[in-house]
Amino acid sequence: MNKQTPTLxxxxxxxxxxxxxxxxxxxxxxxxxxxxxxxxxRWRGRIVLTRDPDGEERCVxxxxxxxxxxxxxxxxxxxxxxxxxxYPETFRIDxxxxxxxGFCEEACPTLAIQLTPDFEMCERxxxxxxxxxxxxxxxxxxxxxxxxxxxxxxxxISGKAIGEGxxxxxxxxxxxxxx
Amino acid sequence: MGTMRIDGHDIPFQENDNILKAALAANIEIPxxxxxxxxxxxxxxxxxxxxxxxxxxxxxxxxVMSCLEFARDGLNVSVSAAAARQVRQxxxxxxxxxxxxxxxxxxxxxxxxxxxxxxxxxxxxRRYRGRKRTFTNQxxxxxxxxxxxxxxxxxxxxxxxxxxxxxxxxGSMRLRNEVxxxxxxxxxLTSPFAGNLVEICPTGVFTDAVFRQHFARxxxxxxxxxxxxxxxxxxxxxxxxxxxxxxxxxxxxHPELNRWFICDRxxxxxxxxxxxxxxxxxxxxxxxxxxxxxxAAAAEQIKAxxxxxxxxxxxxxxxxxxxxxxxxxxxxxGRFATFSDPQIETATVAAVAALQSSxxxxxxxxIEQADAALVVGDLTAxxxxxxxxxxxxxxxxxxxxxxxxGPSLLARFAATTLTVPPQEISAHLLRLHEQATAAPTAPTxxxxxxxxxxxLADIAVYLTAAQRPVLIGVSExxxxxxxxAMVQLATALGSRAKLAYALxxxxxxxxxxxxxxxxxxxxxxxxxxxxxxxxIVIGNDPLGDARLGTRWRAARRHLSTLIVLDCVATxxxxxxxxxxxxxxxxxxxxxFVNYEGRAQGFAPVFQRTEPLPxxxxxxxxxxxxxxxxxxDAAAVLSNLFPGYQAPLPGTLGSALSAPPLTMQTGxxxxxxxxxxxxxxxxxxxxxxxxDPLASYAPALMELAPAAAALIHPTAAFKEGIEDKKQVxxxxxxxxxxxxxxLNNDVAAGTIALSRVTLTQLGVGHGDLLExxxxx
Numbered sequence: 001m002n003k004q005t006p007t008l009x010x011x012x013x014x015x016x017x018x019x020x021x022x023x024x025x026x027x028x029x030x031x032x033x034x035x036x037x038x039x040x041x042r043w044r045g046r047i048v049l050t051r052d053p054d055g056e057e058r059c060v061x062x063x064x065x066x067x068x069x070x071x072x073x074x075x076x077x078x079x080x081x082x083x084x085x086x087y088p089e090t091f092r093i094d095x096x097x098x099x100x101x102g103f104c105e106e107a108c109p110t111l112a113i114q115l116t117p118d119f120e121m122c123e124r125x126x127x128x129x130x131x132x133x134x135x136x137x138x139x140x141x142x143x144x145x146x147x148x149x150x151x152x153x154x155x156x157i158s159g160k161a162i163g164e165g166x167x168x169x170x171x172x173x174x175x176x177x178x179x
Numbered sequence: 180m181g182t183m184r185i186d187g188h189d190i191p192f193q194e195n196d197n198i199l200k201a202a203l204a205a206n207i208e209i210p211x212x213x214x215x216x217x218x219x220x221x222x223x224x225x226x227x228x229x230x231x232x233x234x235x236x237x238x239x240x241x242x243v244m245s246c247l248e249f250a251r252d253g254l255n256v257s258v259s260a261a262a263a264r265q266v267r268q269x270x271x272x273x274x275x276x277x278x279x280x281x282x283x284x285x286x287x288x289x290x291x292x293x294x295x296x297x298x299x300x301x302x303x304x305r306r307y308r309g310r311k312r313t314f315t316n317q318x319x320x321x322x323x324x325x326x327x328x329x330x331x332x333x334x335x336x337x338x339x340x341x342x343x344x345x346x347x348x349x350g351s352m353r354l355r356n357e358v359x360x361x362x363x364x365x366x367x368l369t370s371p372f373a374g375n376l377v378e379i380c381p382t383g384v385f386t387d388a389v390f391r392q393h394f395a396r397x398x399x400x401x402x403x404x405x406x407x408x409x410x411x412x413x414x415x416x417x418x419x420x421x422x423x424x425x426x427x428x429x430x431x432x433h434p435e436l437n438r439w440f441i442c443d444r445x446x447x448x449x450x451x452x453x454x455x456x457x458x459x460x461x462x463x464x465x466x467x468x469x470x471x472x473x474x475a476a477a478a479e480q481i482k483a484x485x486x487x488x489x490x491x492x493x494x495x496x497x498x499x500x501x502x503x504x505x506x507x508x509x510x511x512x513g514r515f516a517t518f519s520d521p522q523i524e525t526a527t528v529a530a531v532a533a534l535q536s537s538x539x540x541x542x543x544x545x546i547e548q549a550d551a552a553l554v555v556g557d558l559t560a561x562x563x564x565x566x567x568x569x570x571x572x573x574x575x576x577x578x579x580x581x582x583x584x585g586p587s588l589l590a591r592f593a594a595t596t597l598t599v600p601p602q603e604i605s606a607h608l609l610r611l612h613e614q615a616t617a618a619p620t621a622p623t624x625x626x627x628x629x630x631x632x633x634x635l636a637d638i639a640v641y642l643t644a645a646q647r648p649v650l651i652g653v654s655e656x657x658x659x660x661x662x663x664a665m666v667q668l669a670t671a672l673g674s675r676a677k678l679a680y681a682l683x684x685x686x687x688x689x690x691x692x693x694x695x696x697x698x699x700x701x702x703x704x705x706x707x708x709x710x711x712x713x714x715i716v717i718g719n720d721p722l723g724d725a726r727l728g729t730r731w732r733a734a735r736r737h738l739s740t741l742i743v744l745d746c747v748a749t750x751x752x753x754x755x756x757x758x759x760x761x762x763x764x765x766x767x768x769x770x771f772v773n774y775e776g777r778a779q780g781f782a783p784v785f786q787r788t789e790p791l792p793x794x795x796x797x798x799x800x801x802x803x804x805x806x807x808x809x810x811d812a813a814a815v816l817s818n819l820f821p822g823y824q825a826p827l828p829g830t831l832g833s834a835l836s837a838p839p840l841t842m843q844t845g846x847x848x849x850x851x852x853x854x855x856x857x858x859x860x861x862x863x864x865x866x867x868x869x870d871p872l873a874s875y876a877p878a879l880m881e882l883a884p885a886a887a888a889l890i891h892p893t894a895a896f897k898e899g900i901e902d903k904k905q906v907x908x909x910x911x912x913x914x915x916x917x918x919x920x921l922n923n924d925v926a927a928g929t930i931a932l933s934r935v936t937l938t939q940l941g942v943g944h945g946d947l948l949e950x951x952x953x954x
Contacts, residue, residue: 062283063396077422078394086284086394109283154279154313154328162328163313165279171313174352174359 033120041143043117044100047093049133050114050142052149054159057137058112060149061088065104065113073097074104083158085150091133096126110149114142181252185229186259190250198245198256199227209245209258210267210296212381213333217439218343220246224333225270226296230260242266264300271301277312277356278382279328286324286390287383289397293331294382314359320367321878322374322447324388331382332358339372339379344440345570345592346370360384367882371563371588371867374446378430378439389447389878390427395419403782404431404829406771407445408495408764409870411682412543412564413773413832414441418449418765420785425452425765433831435542436773442563448873452763456748457875459791462758470759470792477715477757478804480740481511484712489514489702492693493718494527494684495871497769498778499812500794501690504717506815507798510807514705516698517690519721519731522943523655523683524691524699529662530654530680531691531776532840537669539834540775541649541677547571549677551645553580553611553638555604555665556653559588560865562681562774565651578645580638582607584656584944585862585931586889586924594641595634598891600860600926601656601945607631608664614639616671642668648676655683656863656944663842682774684870689772692837693819703727706734713740716751717794718761720871723750725863725934726943729912744794747875759797767793770826772835779832780825858947861940864889864931874934887920888950889931895921900952908932909949912941916953 030037039045052058061078079089104113123129141147156162163171182189183198185207192201197220202209212224227245232255242262257263275297282288314327337360340349348369352359362368368376376385400419407414407428414437417429428449430441451457461473468476481488490508492501494517501517508515518524534540546552546568559566566589573579578594581587584601599607614636642648650672652665662680669678682688705711721731728750735741735754743755746763765784772778792800795812802809810818817823826833868879888906900906902921907914908930915936925931930948932940942948 060284061394062288063399064283067396067398080391080394149283152280153284154281154311155284155326156316162315165313167310168313169310171315172353172357172359174314174357174361177353 039117041117043119044102044115046095046116046118046121047098047104047131047136048114048116048142049091049112049137050140050144051138053141053146054148055139056085057087058110058147058149059088059091060086060110060112061091062086062109064107064109068103068107070101070103071097071099084155085157088133091136092130093136094130095121096129111142111144111147114144116142181250183250183252183254183256185256192250196250198229198243198248198250198254200246201250202245202256202258207258210300211246212292212296212331213335214246215335215338215379215439218335218338218379221334221338222247224274224331226267226300228263228266228270230257230263231255232257267300268302271297272306274331275301275305276307276309277328278331279311279313281326281329281383285326285329285383286386286394287329287380291383292381293329312356317361318365319362319385320373320388321881322388322443323368323376324386324391325361326384326386327359327361329383330358330360333381335379335381336360336376336385339375340368340370342574343571344370344372344375344567345574346373349373349376371442371444371559372440372567374443375430375440377446387427387446389450393424393426395421395426400426401785403784405765405784406685406779406781407441408685408771409444409448409873410562410564411685411687411774412436412562413685413771413777413779414445414564415779416441416445418784420765423786423788425449425763425785435544435831437543437564440564440567442567442867444563444868444870444873444879447879448868448870448876449765450877450879451747451872451875452765454747454875454877457746458748458752458758458760459789461760462755464756473757473759474797474800474804477740477742477759477801480713480742480757481715481801481805484739486512487710487712488715489516489705489711489713490715491519491702491717491719491721492517492690493716494518494682494687494690496690496718496794497686497764497771497781498689498816499769500717500798501686501693502815502819503795503798503809503812504715505693507802507807507809508715510802510809511805514698514702514711515693515695516702517694517719518699519719519724520726520943521697521699521703522658522726524694525659525697526654526657526662527682527687527691528694528696528840529659529842530652530657530682531688532842533662533666533678534680534688534774534776535837535839537666537678538674540679542775543568545647545677546649546651546679547575549577549645549647549649550575551578551580551641551648553582553642553648553650553668554587554589554593555582555608555651555661556656556681557583557585557587557589557863557865558651558653558681559867560869561653561655561683563867565679565681569651572649578641580642583924584860584926584929585864586922588867590924595637597631597634597638598924598926599631600929601862602860605658605660605664607635608661608668611635611639611642612664612668612671615643615668642672642676646675648672649679650676651679651681654680658945659842666842679774685773686771688774688776689770689778689835691840692772692835703730703734706737709737712738713742714738715742715744716755717744717798718746720745720749720751722754723938725937726941726946728938729941744797746791747872749871760791761797762787762791762793766791768828769793769795773832776835776837777832778826778835780828780830782828857949859930859950860926860928861937861942861944861946861948862925862929862931863937863944864925864933866933869934884933886917886933886936888917888936889920889922889925891923891925891927891929892921894925894927894929895919898950905953907951907953908936908940909951910940910942910946913939915939
């Protein structure tokens with residue numbers, strides 16, 4: 001009889017005991033999709049475009065998300081409204097390419113683009129995974145309620161003239177030299 | 180000449196260089212905002228601080244502004260010294276105090292000098308928690324967008340606009356930390372060079388209002404070295420395109436031509452390629468067809484007509500396209516011409532012959548060095564960058580003389596202005612020649628008929644006294660006698676005098692070398708006598724010609740087929756039987772030959788979503804359908820011009836060696852009879868945004884002056900015409916009713932009219948016109 005035999009038997013019994021113990025342990029597996037796990041709020045799933053507290057689009061089409069995207073899955077074209085407010089004319093995310101890295105969310109200076117805890121995006125063709133702006137834009141403010149970029153920026157839009165932003169002084173009258 | 184040390188490196192410098200200039204030339208980066216090679220040093224931004232070691236070792240080193248300190252031999256400079264770094268950081272921090280939180284919505288973002296400098300030497304976070312100063316913005320017209328909050332007071336805008344381009348409607352206002360750069364009142368900027376503010380502003384105060392409509396970041400733009408297609412100067416440009424559309428135009432440095440700047444026509448005229456009416460689908464009669472079908476239809480017609488086919492090239496098509504069309508017609512034994520107006524053809528031949536025989540035209544850099552200049556015609560409208568070069572000469576003290584018939588923006592800076600009816604220009608030039616050749620001591624025989632004798636004498640004095648005189652003519656508004664008279668004058672002034680002509684298209688010089696003599700008249704007559712059945716037109720608009728449009732439209736009825744290859748919806752393209760849309764210049768490569776005879780290549784910048792073939796490809800395909808063996812463009816050109824090498828895009832261009840042309844002096848040089856009772860002479864009142872292509876650029880055309888009949892106040896008073904009163908003008912092609920506008924820059928007995936009005940009337944520059952009062 002080999003010298004190592006008792007040790008091996010102990011090990012074998014140990015693993016059998018562990019298996020037996022886990023047979024009565026609490027189950028981690030859930031039967032998805034009937035049961036869905038709660039996901040943490042910062043989970044990086046489907047990308048949305050949010051609105052500011054006034055209900056206007058937050059995205060100002062600055063192109064930073066498309067610049068930072070490592071897989072080049074964001075395509076947009078900027079345009080502007082008559083009042084000077086910039087917005088994306090088109091905004092397209094190819095989710096069949098997206099790796100949900102969250103760089104776009106980090107790059108976004110207006111907190112418009114946000115990743116949500118939703119990963120259920122199964123489609124039968126690639127085309128259906130290309131989301132247009134209508135599919136991306138949601139009604140709410142997402143994770144960052146209260147932030148309104150145009151209240152902090154120096155440009156004028158309808159409802160906020162020059163000098164009416166947060167931390168701005170009233171505009172200088174450049175037609176006079178009086179202090 | 181000398182050597183100084185910057186951070187341990189020996190840096191050579193030229194006489195009168197400052198430290199910053201020498202460092203930048205040696206690729207050492209000293210941060211700066213307000214310094215500009217064309218505008219010099221000002222010391223307004225305080226960013227270019229460096230530490231200079233004192234000669235006396237007991238004294239501590241001091242921080243100086245490198246743009247204000249002359250480089251000296253043995254100077255020891257440190258860019259990286261802690262004291263200098265701290266000054267730069269504080270300067271940035273102060274500049275950023277009032278800078279708005281605009282980067283996401285600012286068009287400068289990505290190519291912003293302030294952004295780069297802040298990242299390079301500024302503090303990473305804003306410490307200032309106070310409130311920001313704000314400014315209201317002004318409407319500066321359809322080309323430049325104003326966002327004054329972003330200003331860092333470097334004064335580059337006013338230094339360019341007022342000091343360099345000699346504009347007078349943009350300046351600085353107020354004082355202290357409330358300095359404002361703008362106009363006295365809202366309104367479009369009037370300078371033809373206003374678009375350069377976009378490039379010269381180191382931050383986003385002035386941005387491109389046209390690009391703004393379809394904005395894209397600089398990193399998304401496709402670019403390639405290109406040449407401006409709007410005039411004969413051939414400025415180097417850098418177009419930017421995205422998603423199959425052309426978005427913007429920027430200057431590309433060329434040391435002898437445009438250097439740091441381009442005119443507004445070059446910067447904003449490119450939008451013709453995005454015009455809503457641009458032909459994009461081939462058409463056979465009124466039916467939209469595929470490219471192959473259109474080609475087959477064209478080939479069928481040419482086969483039927485055979486040697487009754489002829490071709491009309493164009494001065495705005497590149498050298499390759501014109502040469503290919505000429506070769507194709509040689510194979511078919513058909514006629515080839517390039518101009519729609521024989522008068523402009525002969526004038527251009529004369530001008531190019533004069534340029535060839537005078538030993539080459541001066542480059543813009545040489546024009547800037549002139550100490551006296553004579554300009555014949557409205558140079559600003561025909562070659563704006565030549566005008567900017569002359570403004571530099573004027574700033575340096577050169578005397579300018581302007582001989583013109585209609586309004587000219589350059590006249591403001593002239594020492595002597597002669598406003599002369601078009602038909603009397605040659606007589607004046609001859610008289611000037613007589614005075615310049617006469618010995619300065621002996622008074623010349625007075626010509627009593629000429630009331631401008633004193634002014635001509637003045638001009639003669641400073642042209643003969645000058646070391647580097649330059650004579651510039653606008654060939655489109657000149658006839659052969661005037662061009663010949665200018666050549667005589669240049670010869671009389673000797674070899675130090677330089678002669679240049681602003682020609683009427685980007686490739687006029689190259690095209691005229693391919694044009695057979697008096698080919699336009701011959702072609703028109705051949706069409707009218709039925710010797711030509713099929714006409715191939717590339718990039719030309721004979722039916723929309725100002726002087727001969729009516730005759731061409733009548734001649735068109737003798738043609739069985741009109742085949743047009745073009746990228747804009749001209750009158751000819753509209754009337755075409757077979758229309759083959761071709762790529763605009765930014766969508767293809769080619770070669771333009773500028774007014775100096777400098778061949779410059781341009782590269783294809785982008786492809787449209789549905790790519791269009793270029794003219795050369797269409798002609799090659801056509802030849803294939805006709806079963807003709809056509810050599811490729813390179814072979815054609817090396818046959819035509821011995822030793823020809825296609826100039827590479829992005830290089831400085833090369834002189835085109837071509838056999839000399841001969842000037843056709845058919846008409847006698849002498850004073851033209853100016854008495855035409857009841858008739859007025861017509862002068863072309865063009866403006867800087869006006870050429871066959873740029874007139875399809877919507878934003879630029881918003882600035883086009885309203886159609887009016889410009890008349891000199893004295894002439895109007897004599898005729899009893901009041902300002903703003905409607906008059907009826909009667910020309911060969913029709914009548915036009917226009918309001919009168921009194922203008923001191925128009926010659927007596929002359930009506931200055933826009934190009935559009937000339938086309939409606941069917942007259943050209945120097946023709947006669949009847950004016951009727953409307954009671």
